[in-house]
Amino acid sequence: MGTPSLSNRGELAFSTPLRVDYDAHSEALGNLYHPQDNPQGVIPLNVAENTLSWSDLRHRISRLTAEAQIPDWVPGYTSMLGAPDFRAAAASFLEKHLTTCTLDPDQLGVSAGATSVIEMTSFILADSGDVAVIPAPCYPVYKQDIGNMSGMERYDLITHHELSEIRGGPSLSIADLERAQTEIKRAGKRFRMLILTNPDNPTGGIYSHQQLLKCTNWCIDHGIHLVVNEIYGLSLINTKHSVIREDYTEDTVFCSFANIMQAKQSDLLHLWYAFSKDLGISGLRVGLVYSQNEAFIRAYGNVNLSHTVSNYTQWVLQLLMSDTDFMSSYVANNCERLTESYAVVIRHLKELRIPYVPARGSLFTWLDLSELLVEDTSAAEHDLWLDLYRSAGVLLTPGEGFGHSKKGLFRLVYPCVSKHDLGTAMDRLSGFVLKKRQDES
Ligand SMILES: Cc1ncc(COP(=O)(O)O)c(C=O)c1O
Incomplete structure (x- = not known):
């Protein structure tokens, strides 16, 4: 049914839910699991949030803001690229924790979360x-x-098609890029940008420095922009943990794309970052783009006004990032907690012999329940997803929307609930899978 009061764009927005699991998630929020108050409630493991380290951050932010005076730049307008003091603190923070190479704060743009940064970058x-x-x-x-x-x-x-093909990490090759280029040209379109997420959502894989370098050279040779999204860059798994270490045969380490950008000095290379995931503060809405393309940054400052971050938020984050000792221990403790929770998931999946991609970072496990599909279709995947939600009270995200060829894949977010609740969710998932297998045999 048409909605004549809306524009064509509004009409499309009206009829296109942001995510397939949005309605189920809203419903789940009204019936959340609690060990004592609501033991039959739902455990949603579908929204990419990390709640494991918030209590540390809350105490620190409360203390820092109580001890400092709000600076005079906070109530007024500031640079549309982000407050200069904030950008300087962000550059130092990223240099120390993420990039390990120097960043020029003047080449940073700040917007309301990674979402805004992606939108602005694409627009420009x-x-x-x-x-x-x-x-x-x-x-x-x-x-x-x-x-x-x-x-x-x-x-x-x-x-790739099967998860087993990417157990060692993303399998992107130059041949893949060439194939995409040919298909896009054949459709009369322009391959404008390659976007890589590192560590990846949903697979948790990490692109090696060599892989990134090859893609960079190819993109530069073909005049294509390459953007690497490092929104999960500090959410790394300790692959030496006893429960998971046998999953890793190669020692791939995370290396920020900023190092390649520094070496290449190309207008075609850009980096995205946001504090939403690594610091578990998606609600503060702070994202960054780093680019050595002067024209891009100038344009960014001219169109970013509707996407800017409140100065008060920038100030609070600036205080936090400047507290270097605290942030160092925060990042290390957070990775330890992520690893412990990740190990809970993997222990169950191993016991159940459910295929998954060994993650090196991010907040996800990408797993394969295709053995339980009644047929190899998206509809069957959707039904299985709803069945797990309705009968076991565990809400995942189905593969539909992730753009992959194989049906029956699901994304599980492991740090959005406590380790205890995650254990309960995994017990329920195990019960669900075992019952399905029994019913089928
Ligand atoms: C790869 C990726 N980019 C961007 C976003 C959006 O992040 P933000 O909340 O900072 O807008 C997400 C959130 O899940 C994400 O996984």
């Missing part, structure tokens, strides 16, 4: 109908983030 670099290539499976909302304002389209680049 792409024209309507241009194509962004993203290896599949990928963060589903890229489609809207790159498309809503700029009209850029998403091309899901399938590099």
